[in-house]
Amino acid sequence: MKRRSIAVSVLSTLALSLTCLSANAQPKEKISIMLNWYLYSEHAPFFLGKEKGYFEAEGIDLDIQEGRGSGPTIQAVAAKSVPFGYADVSTMIKVASKGAPVKTIGVALQKSPMSVMGLSEKNIKKPEDIKGKTVAMTPGDSMSQIWPLFLKKTGLKEGDYKVVSGDGQTKLNAVINGQADLLLGYLMDQNIKIQDATKKPVTVIPFADYGINMVVSGIIAHKDMLKDKPDLVKKFMRAATRSFEDATKNPEAAVDAMLKANAKAGQRESLIIGLKLTTPLYHTAETEKLRPFRVSPKDMNESFAMLLEYGGLEKSAGKVEDYYTNEFLP
Amino acid sequence: MKNLLTSQWSRPVLLIVMILILWDVVIRVFNIPPYLIPTPFSVVEQLWNEWPMLVKEAGPTTWATLGGFALSVLVGVPIAMLIAYSKLVESYVYPLLVFSQSVPKIAVAPLFVVWFGFGIIPKIIIAFLLGFFPVVVSTVMGFKSVEQDMVDLARSMGSTRLQMFFKINLPQALPAIFSGMKVSITLAVVGSVVGEFVGSNSGIGYVLQKANGNFDLPLMFAALVVLSMIGVILFALLDVLESLMIPWHASQRNDFQATA
Numbered sequence: 001m002k003r004r005s006i007a008v009s010v011l012s013t014l015a016l017s018l019t020c021l022s023a024n025a026q027p028k029e030k031i032s033i034m035l036n037w038y039l040y041s042e043h044a045p046f047f048l049g050k051e052k053g054y055f056e057a058e059g060i061d062l063d064i065q066e067g068r069g070s071g072p073t074i075q076a077v078a079a080k081s082v083p084f085g086y087a088d089v090s091t092m093i094k095v096a097s098k099g100a101p102v103k104t105i106g107v108a109l110q111k112s113p114m115s116v117m118g119l120s121e122k123n124i125k126k127p128e129d130i131k132g133k134t135v136a137m138t139p140g141d142s143m144s145q146i147w148p149l150f151l152k153k154t155g156l157k158e159g160d161y162k163v164v165s166g167d168g169q170t171k172l173n174a175v176i177n178g179q180a181d182l183l184l185g186y187l188m189d190q191n192i193k194i195q196d197a198t199k200k201p202v203t204v205i206p207f208a209d210y211g212i213n214m215v216v217s218g219i220i221a222h223k224d225m226l227k228d229k230p231d232l233v234k235k236f237m238r239a240a241t242r243s244f245e246d247a248t249k250n251p252e253a254a255v256d257a258m259l260k261a262n263a264k265a266g267q268r269e270s271l272i273i274g275l276k277l278t279t280p281l282y283h284t285a286e287t288e289k290l291r292p293f294r295v296s297p298k299d300m301n302e303s304f305a306m307l308l309e310y311g312g313l314e315k316s317a318g319k320v321e322d323y324y325t326n327e328f329l330p
Numbered sequence: 331m332k333n334l335l336t337s338q339w340s341r342p343v344l345l346i347v348m349i350l351i352l353w354d355v356v357i358r359v360f361n362i363p364p365y366l367i368p369t370p371f372s373v374v375e376q377l378w379n380e381w382p383m384l385v386k387e388a389g390p391t392t393w394a395t396l397g398g399f400a401l402s403v404l405v406g407v408p409i410a411m412l413i414a415y416s417k418l419v420e421s422y423v424y425p426l427l428v429f430s431q432s433v434p435k436i437a438v439a440p441l442f443v444v445w446f447g448f449g450i451i452p453k454i455i456i457a458f459l460l461g462f463f464p465v466v467v468s469t470v471m472g473f474k475s476v477e478q479d480m481v482d483l484a485r486s487m488g489s490t491r492l493q494m495f496f497k498i499n500l501p502q503a504l505p506a507i508f509s510g511m512k513v514s515i516t517l518a519v520v521g522s523v524v525g526e527f528v529g530s531n532s533g534i535g536y537v538l539q540k541a542n543g544n545f546d547l548p549l550m551f552a553a554l555v556v557l558s559m560i561g562v563i564l565f566a567l568l569d570v571l572e573s574l575m576i577p578w579h580a581s582q583r584n585d586f587q588a589t590a
Binding site for chain 1: 363364365366440443444447448527528529530531536539540541542543544545
């Protein structure tokens with residue numbers, strides 16, 4: 001009697017484990033991507049893709065890590081601490097020109113969300129209205145570096161306005177509390193936060209409306225990884241492309257997926273508004289018909305030229321082709 | 331030549347030179363790329379090129395440091411005296427002071443900018459908050475270690491409380507107060523830079539932020555060197571003041587004393 005029950009239990013365990021094995025036939029590799037900042041609406045597509053199993057289907061067990069700024073994320077990828085990063089491509093070009101062996105394999109935001117914004121009640125709708133106002137900016141970040149170009153294109157001069165400098169949180173506080181009238185920020189990030197905090201509408205003046213377009217966030221990887229593991233990179237980008245396409249069609253689902261993974265990511269409605277403002281930036285007029293991430297050489301050249309003139313990029317930086325590639329895209 | 335080599339200041343300078351050489355060697359041996367750690371030569375180059383700008387920006391930082399430090403002493407010493415002389419005050423106030431030290435100032439710094447604006451005031455306040463505690467702790471200890479025999483002797487000879495304070499208590503507490511002040515001033519430098527990180531158009535903290543944003547590591551290190559120099563100079567000034575005010579103290583006996 002006892003021997004029979006043992007045999008049964010052994011056989012059933014074997015059968016169970018065989019079915020488990022066949023279900024997980026593909027071994028999953030744990031791959032991390034480090035984001036450019038703490039979670040906000042721009043990151044939702046990754047969570048959607050993970051939830052829908054796009055990464056799993058490619059054999060990738062995706063681990064999404066929050067970052068502390070594009071700079072540290074790029075350095076982490078350069079030091080091989082993480083295989084993939086999601087960071088500002090203009091910053092990446094600057095770091096790469098100083099020797100960091102990184103490249104971008106897919107530019108997510110091809111249109112710039114950079115803008116100057118303030119509470120609508122201040123009635124600042126056109127660049128001329130900026131005269132005499134106080135603008136809050138963060139010294140050294142990409143927006144404050146492109147700001148002189150915005151001034152040039154809109155006919156403003158330094159001295160037409162006052163400047164206060166501070167870090168990200170201080171800029172927000174300054175506008176919310178009235179210490180500053182405007183801040184330089186992304187049109188799907190700070191304006192949502194200001195609206196949430198003050199319950200008042202925010203007017204945004206995008207730099208892109210004045211012909212200033214620089215590519216922004218993209219997926220970056222170490223050059224060694226592109227050489228040694230091209231298949232993994234292709235699989236990752238295939239999953240990422242599907243994720244971003246789905247997020248464009250269904251932003252609500254993307255935000256829900258992000259909130260399920262991390263309930264503190266933000267307010268659901270604000271995140272959905274933010275994501276809906278972000279998805280139009282995935283394409284420019286050049287790449288409208290293409291799938292996400294496929295940046296056009298013309299747009300990259302434009303951004304590179306702007307970086308050379310205004311962004312502090314040195315002439316020794318070389319050609320823009322050294323810094324990006326579309327060859328790993330589906 | 332022998333005098334120069336064995337003089338007071340040659341030893342730290344020699345150590346600095348050795349560290350610079352070691353730094354350069356480590357970078358060469360391990361092939362560390364310039365975007366992770368800059369070479370000492372590039373830092374010195376930036377120091378040379380940007381010296382006028384760095385000195386100009388050191389001004390606001392130094393003023394904020396001095397302001398915060400002055401507040402630490404002006405507020406810290408009287409509070410410490412109250413704590414030393416009254417068990418009641420000590421039991422109420424001291425635990426709260428210790429608790430307040432654990433609050434990370436960098437977390438509340440943005441709030442100070444909201445409350446006090448973008449001028450020099452929030453920086454002075456943060457420098458004060460960082461530098462205040464060492465002054466209080468060492469001053470309390472200083473006043474509590476006054477020799478009771480001396481006080482009794484003076485009282486038996488008919489001295490008033492005020493005379494006793496200025497002739498016995500204060501002088502005996504001064505060595506401890508000075509040691510607290512020396513720690514405090516180096517912390518006040520940190521405090522003013524933290525304030526500048528959070529909201530400022532000028533100062534070394536501002537230079538550090540810009541250098542960080544541009545990945546200009548040599549400039550960042552150069553700014554850090556200038557910052558340390560500010561700390562060293564202020565510390566040395568306190569050292570000189572100490573030797574003038576308590577020349578009789580045991581710590582002033584040796585010919586070279588960098589720390590009390």
